[in-house]
Amino acid sequence: MKEEELPLFATIETDIHWAKEIIAQRCESLNGYQEDKVTEDFLLNNYPPEVAETTYYSQLITSLSDAHKVDDPAWLPVAERLLLTLTLASHVCPTLFEPFSYFQAQGIGINRVGGVKSNGLLGFIPTGETVLFLLAGENVTLRQQIIRKIFDNTHPLMRMGVISLHEVTHNLSRFHGALILSDEYYSLLVEGRPFIPAFSQSFPAQCIDTEESWDDLVVGSQTRFALEEINIWLKEKKQMMDDDHVNRKIKKGYKALFYGPSGTGKTMAASLIGKEADVPVFRIDLSLVVSKYIGETEKNLAAIFDKAENRNWVLFFDEADALFGKRTQTSSANDRYANQEVSYLLQRVENFNGLVILSSNLKANMDSAFTRRFQTMIKFPVPSEVLRKELFNRAFQGRYTIVNTELLDKVVKKYELTGAEINNIFRYCAMMTLHYGHEKVTEEIFTDGVIKELRKKGKAI
Structure with missing residues (x-):
């Protein structure tokens, strides 16, 4: 897929607006303490928008739909899409979480909406609890169903390494861990290009x-x-x-x-x-x-x-x-x-x-x-005589044709040279031909190139 064909943010922006509406509805329950038992109808009434663009993001959503089974609940696309959108929003639209930041500043709903703060960061980073609050509230049964469906290691988002939960201390629920988007999928979904890790001590x-x-x-x-x-x-x-x-x-x-x-x-x-x-x-x-x-x-x-x-x-x-x-x-x-x-x-x-x-x-x-x-x-054996001749002919062309073809045939027949060694000979001959201004590779330059390569191998000349 060519990068210029990717309208990267069209579908992501649509989903962020969709998630914003869900957050607005759910934040109403934080204004005063009341029973907050979300039902499946709430999820079905907030079904995610359809995707149309051919982007990595839309392809991922389509693959999630293709992986659904007949007995999967109808609300599953809502749950997994919201999980993906919230994780992405930390990178592309952190203002999505401002309502949560406001309530937490007021000391409201601290134990309900989850969220963490990073060192030196004033904003709100969503956690697994944030997703569960939005999707289930205090509906324990629905909460457990959602956990089994989207936070299980067999779910594609987890199995493929798209999303993970940051590890927490042993005395906390793992859902208090922040949502982490892998570097690879950040590159694919946000930048529209594959992620290539840099060479380092940790990745040699x-x-x-x-x-x-x-x-x-x-x-x-x-x-x-x-x-x-x-x-x-x-x-x-x-x-x-x-x-x-x-x-x-x-x-x-x-x-x-x-x-x-x-x-x-x-x-x-x-x-x-x-x-x-x-x-x-x-x-x-x-x-x-x-x-x-x-x-x-x-x-x-x-x-x-x-x-x-x-x-x-x-x-x-x-x-x-x-x-x-x-x-x-x-x-x-x-x-x-x-x-x-x-x-x-x-x-x-x-x-x-x-x-x-x-x-x-x-x-x-x-x-x-x-x-x-x-x-x-x-x-991968040493090239045969026929293949050696082909390698020489492919390298020595145009201005770099060898004047003495009989000498070339003798070298091809006598010495078992590999493709890399023939390339080294060509490199030397091309350099010297340009240096001396010759129209073609002379017999002397070619001979010197062959001798130089054979000496490196310790072969008799």
């Missing part, structure tokens, strides 16, 4: 992308066919998981292993998979994840998986051998803790409901407990 993962296309990935037919299987899974996973029979038989996530020498296209393939599905790919920095301190590695991994859970992200563990490698014999306490880390990884990867890609130089380095659980293991 970097979003990677590519300007290249599948045509630029030169791999064998077997590798290409296996990669297409992942593309198909990303396209069909929602429909598959919506099928009760499929959902009972298989886990929601997908695990893939890319293995082969460095520079053969593993990272590029992961980036292209994300580009094809229009989902972010996060490459995990294992140097920040793995810790020498006991328990810290699991903590770092938990931060990544917790943030990625229920989000449409791809997790890419590059050079994963160090973390996902074979478990050792438990001859020492350190070995036991290392094995615990692998076991923890196995559990989190197994239960992750998205796509996890592990990259390794050698399949044999991986723990067998992981390899049994991969849906696919894709080999």
Whole structure:
């Protein structure tokens, strides 16, 4: 969906006006203490407005409606829509809560409307109790029904991580916790764009992308066919998981292993998979994840998986051998803790409901407990002679054509170069060709570029 097609606030503003009317009606009960037993008729008489615009907000509301069951109460759309609107209003229209602030300043209804104040903030932040007051008042039966329907962890708003309740001290009801809108859904619903977390110590993962296309990935037919299987899974996973029979038989996530020498296209393939599905790919920095301190590695991994859970992200563990490698014999306490880390990884990867890609130089380095659980293991071998010739021809074009094509053929035939190494040779040749003002890549420049790359690998020339 293009950002310019999103009339971001049209539906949100309509819902805020709708919520304002409900607040005005309910605040009448605060003027004097009286029985405040809200009935289901009150909810049905305040049915939310219909949505028409094609925005992330309207799409979320539509998905909530599609998730309703036949036996759900008729007032459920009112309850979940008001919960969503109040949570959003803290970000886009905090003046919606001014009536509550007034009554609390007068000491009226303090125990009825909920709400909290943040450090240094004079305003009113709605809590779970605020929602329950507006929807049920002192109707205990209706209150419990609403709790079961919209505050249960199985409700889409909670399960998908759209909304959560701030944790409170152990002696308070959890509904005294403030309503929290996740960063991801703030970006989607308010800004109209996906949320990409910044690389940090608490989230040691970097979003990677590519300007290249599948045509630029030169791999064998077997590798290409296996990669297409992942593309198909990303396209069909929602429909598959919506099928009760499929959902009972298989886990929601997908695990893939890319293995082969460095520079053969593993990272590029992961980036292209994300580009094809229009989902972010996060490459995990294992140097920040793995810790020498006991328990810290699991903590770092938990931060990544917790943030990625229920989000449409791809997790890419590059050079994963160090973390996902074979478990050792438990001859020492350190070995036991290392094995615990692998076991923890196995559990989190197994239960992750998205796509996890592990990259390794050698399949044999991986723990067998992981390899049994991969849906696919894709080999990225050193390009064959035919593929090497194609890689060279794709790089050396136009002004950067090599003068001596026979020399090129000899290099292609004699040296097993990867795609990354061929790109390094091209980079050197393009730089030197421009520096010396040549019309094409000379034999001398090309030879120097090849020798420079082979020396890096310690190969005989």
